[in-house]
Amino acid sequence: MIATHRKRRPTDFAKKKATSQSVDKSSCPFCPGNERKTPPAVLVYLMGKDGSIVKKKDTNELRHKNWLIRCIPNLYPAFSPPEMKENFESGRAVGHHEVLIESPDHNEHPAVARLSHLTHVINAYVDRLKTLSSKPYVRYVSIFRNHGSEAGASLSHAHSQIITTPTIPIILSNELKASKECYEANGTCVFCDILEKEKKGTRFIWENESFVVFAPWAAVHPFEFWILPKTHKTTLLDLQPKTVKDLARALNVCLGGLNSLLNDPPYNYGFHIAPNNGKVDEFYHWHLEVYPKLTIWAGFEKSTGIYINVVPPEDSAKSLKQTIQRHHA
Amino acid sequence: MIATHRKRRPTDFAKKKATSQSVDKSSCPFCPGNERKTPPAVLVYLMGKDGSIVKKKDTNELRHKNWLIRCIPNLYPAFSPPEMKENFESGRAVGHHEVLIESPDHNEHPAVARLSHLTHVINAYVDRLKTLSSKPYVRYVSIFRNHGSEAGASLSHAHSQIITTPTIPIILSNELKASKECYEANGTCVFCDILEKEKKGTRFIWENESFVVFAPWAAVHPFEFWILPKTHKTTLLDLQPKTVKDLARALNVCLGGLNSLLNDPPYNYGFHIAPNNGKVDEFYHWHLEVYPKLTIWAGFEKSTGIYINVVPPEDSAKSLKQTIQRHHA
Secondary structure: OEOHHHOOOHHHOOOOOOOOOOOOOOOOOOOOOOHHHOOOOOEEEEEOOOOOEEEEOOOOOOOOOOEEEEEEEOOOOOOEOOOOOOOOOOOOOEOOEEEEEOOOOOOOOOOOOOHHHHHHHHHHHHHHHHHHHOOOOOOEEEEEEEEOHHHOOOOOOOEEEEEEEOOOOHHHHHHHHHHHHHHHHHOOOHHHHHHHHHHOOOOEEEEOOOEEEEOOOOOOOOOOEEEEEOOOOOOOOOOOHHHHHHHHHHHHHHHHHHHHHHOOOOEEEEEEOOOHHHOOOOOOOOEEEEEEOOOOOOHHHHHHOOOOEOOOHHHHHHHHHHHHHHHOO | OEOHHHOOOHHHOOOOOOOOOOOOOOOOOOOOOOHHHOOOOOEEEEEOOOOOEEEEOOOOOOOOOOEEEEEEEOOOOOOEOOOOOOOOOOOOOEOOEEEEEOOOOOOOOOOOOOHHHHHHHHHHHHHHHHHHHOOOOOOEEEEEEEEOHHHOOOOOOOEEEEEEEOOOOHHHHHHHHHHHHHHHHHOOOHHHHHHHHHHOOOOEEEEOOOEEEEOOOOOOOOOOEEEEEOOOOOOOOOOOHHHHHHHHHHHHHHHHHHHHHHOOOOEEEEEEOOOHHHOOOOOOOOEEEEEEOOOOOOHHHHHHOOOOEOOOHHHHHHHHHHHHHHHOO
8 A cells, every 4th residue: 555645755764873883893693703603604605716716514613714605504593404203294394594694794785795795695595595495395495684673683794594484485375376377367477577567667776687676566665676687587596697797786786775865774685486496387587575674564554464655666766766876877 | 483493581572671751741742732733533532521421523623622532533644535526446545544542641551541441442443433334435444553663653642543444454355264264164153263262272361251362373473462252243333331341351451461571562453353344244253463563574574474473372371371360360
């Protein structure tokens, strides 16, 4: 529900003060030197002598130093791997919950990261997706990022999270069902259709060779935007290096624009991908959804499922587009 | 998803400091003396000379004084009434958005209110429901309360809100569909069945002659509880005075228990009622759901629709039950 009666300017949402507080890096478990405060990493990216990326695992005895990226099991996992000889009861929260530490630099952020480093982050997402999606008890792999304490980030060191679920999440199953119905009715991918329409419309924000960024028609959040690949692919598994580079640039530019416009607001982003490594649902089209956290879902939203968005997506798109053109082009 | 791996004690959620700050009542638009700062009330409860309730409306010229309850149009409405001769386009947010000021006392709260006053609040809900549900463009009336800024209450003066929608909200239509299916399969009301089961179980919290209070089996929020009437009724419209009194007591006791246990936490509550004045969906059973706001929905929840509850409902119920027995029996 778009509440134009409540129309507001972007400055109404801008954070009043910068969130970058001085951080005691000796106490941050994700900062270099504190590797022992975390479980052994399931994946470490190190810089090889020839400048290429070397991929390792930690052991119980060894935590690698001089890393670029570390992916570790979450110490407080929402989902846990099955134990030996376990009886898989319906509904048990079997799975993995990992933290992907994006950089040794505590204050790293896609908006300021070097593009080369951002491509490593994306490649690490894909590496973990490959490994986790091959497990028999994994039906879906959710890759997401929380930024800012108001958006649920309990640690401020730059990180993403990966959770695998033993069922297909309802938002995905709804999207799969709807995109299948569209495909059967029209013979086209609904996301490809949306992309063609939004490229030319009032909700367009930015594009490069591989991606279109736009505010969705029924945006739930003020300043919500989606990053949609121009090439129809069901999942992230076989991204070309050029596509990875272009996604890094899209994240850098668009999250940079969001930061400039609203002064480093809290946000969440989440990948939407087809389950089963994309082999079944050929009509699906992976994408990334970015939700700035600027309002609070309260009694009305929680008891009806209707979400009131106080900024029309056309206004969100216009502000973001202008900010990007001025400061991030 | 109940994350027992992340099990926590109630004290982990208790607010660290009391939220009751000194309020400048001269600036609160809901406090007595400031009636001119709000639109004219659509409903005012005044005390009559014989102690009975007199119901009035404000006019543009007159704002009643010495009121007990005022219900006013929201100055920033999410939904607006249709204008004269308007063309009802599909999807326009036609409706009403009202604020029900529960008391002249800024710090009033169901947990501390006198029961006689709480019955007036409930009666005022029902009065507005009657009036609003009779309008041809109203399909549903959502009655809810936000408490605490973290739960979306932008003003701290005790108030509820009422929003009417031109469609049946998805949460309600899902509940209507499911309860209809259960009725057709079993010949019984699924809520009546739940009530019988929860009355005796590990999620039971409290009951009186008219209501059972329990933590639901698949609670989405830590310390979530539902207040379910023992008599099968589809909506609030024809509550008996005894039922109103017992609901007032249930709110008083259970929100009192929540406050004692978690030190006045933010929360939302919302009524779930059948649309169409309950005349169509006889299998539905109205109830009130209370959601303490203790955690943040982040990237995982928002991109999957799976909600991680870190406190099993059995533990929530046990803590609430014990606190109520000790302090509110």
